[in-house]
Amino acid sequence: MxxxxxxxxxxxxxxxxxxxxxxxxxxxxxxxxxxxxxxxxxxxxxxxxxxxxxxxxxxxxxxxxxxxxxxxxxxxxxxxxxxxxxxxxxxxxxxxxxxxxxxxxxxxxxxxxxxxxxxxxxxxxxxxxxxxxxxxxxxxxxxxxxxxxxxxxxxxxxTQAEVALTEREQGVLVLLAHGMSNKDIGGRMYISETTVKFHVRNIMRKLGASSRAEAVYEASKLGMI
Known part of the structure; x- marks a missing residue:
């Protein structure tokens, strides 16, 4: 003192x-x-x-x-x-x-x-x-x-507990964050473009996002990417 x-x-x-x-x-x-x-x-x-x-x-x-x-x-x-x-x-x-x-x-x-x-x-x-x-x-x-x-x-x-992405969805999310198209993501991950679209829809739904950019933004706030 x-x-x-x-x-x-x-x-x-x-x-x-x-x-x-x-x-x-x-x-x-x-x-x-x-x-x-x-x-x-x-x-x-x-x-x-x-x-x-x-x-x-x-x-x-x-x-x-x-x-x-x-x-x-x-x-x-x-x-x-x-x-x-x-x-x-x-x-x-x-x-x-x-x-x-x-x-x-x-x-x-x-x-x-x-x-x-x-x-x-x-x-x-x-x-x-x-x-x-x-x-x-x-x-x-x-x-x-x-x-x-x-x-x-x-x-x-x-919120983080509710957002549980699969391993494949996490991979797609990372490539989304790099600005890659569905076609490019499919080529990188050896899956079809249709499958990529399916994963992107699931990611957006789980994150409560209405666009790819918003999904990336919400994921970054949660520390997922």
């Missing part, structure tokens, strides 16, 4: 159950706001900040926090750079709890974050009480999701 003069109190002066937090966000004003909110809590201490993936890896290695509060967007060129960082952080520090705090509300992103090692996912307009509750849960090695993130994740999982 920081003292009034800005120095960090000796470890013996702190609570034994203190949650040490590193903030990773490319906006300094966001980090400052989070720090001011979190350090009002006696058991929470912000021990480091980072604006890039490389900075985050170094700060975490130096401070050994309990929890990393991680934004997914860390640069203008990549909206989801935080996913790779999450995977690397949890690989290097298996006991570390990563809580994603982002503006992106997408079921697939929530699932991807979990697959990359995150223990929780909350959106940035979550209220302060919910955010602090989530941080404490992650520190206890529990999962933590705000209500909207949880609902989006469940919807994404249910």
């Amino acid at each position: 920081n003292r009034a003069d800005g120095s960090v109190a000796p470890r013996g002066d702190r609570l034994s159950s203190e949650v040490r937090i590193v903030l990773v966000d490319d906006h300094a004003i966001v980090r400052q706001g989070l720090r001011s909110i979190l350090e009002r809590e006696r058991d929470l201490a912000v021990v480091g900040e980072a604006s890039t993936a490389s900075e985050a890896l170094a700060v975490v290695q130096r401070t050994m926090p309990t929890v990393v509060l991680l934004d997914l967007k860390l640069s203008t060129g990549n909206d989801h750079e935080g996913l790779a960082l999450c995977a690397e952080l949890t690989k290097q520090h298996p006991d570390l709890g990563v809580l994603v705090l982002t503006t992106f509300l997408d079921g697939k992103l929530v699932v991807d974050a979990i697959h990359n090692g995150a223990r929780g996912y909350v959106v940035k307009d979550v209220d302060t009480t919910e955010l602090i509750r989530s941080i404490r849960a992650v520190a206890r090695k529990e999962s933590a999701f705000d209500s909207r993130s949880a609902a989006a994740m469940v919807h994404s999982i249910n």
Whole structure:
């Protein structure tokens, strides 16, 4: 916990159950706001900040926090750079709890974050009480999701479970994504053009798409291609 003069109190002066937090966000004003909110809590201490993936890896290695509060967007060129960082952080520090705090509300992103090692996912307009509750849960090695993130994740999982393509349909879908015609797909897969049309119709039906392009788009959202 920081003292009034800005120095960090000796470890013996702190609570034994203190949650040490590193903030990773490319906006300094966001980090400052989070720090001011979190350090009002006696058991929470912000021990480091980072604006890039490389900075985050170094700060975490130096401070050994309990929890990393991680934004997914860390640069203008990549909206989801935080996913790779999450995977690397949890690989290097298996006991570390990563809580994603982002503006992106997408079921697939929530699932991807979990697959990359995150223990929780909350959106940035979550209220302060919910955010602090989530941080404490992650520190206890529990999962933590705000209500909207949880609902989006469940919807994404249910949707993917409902879209079960056969191996042949998956092959046709990949070639569709490359812009190939039915004739070309048939030639590549050694099946008739009529059979290709049959598979394309099934793919569109399963994905709820009305065109080949829409089928490819829906499949890409689900991470199928």
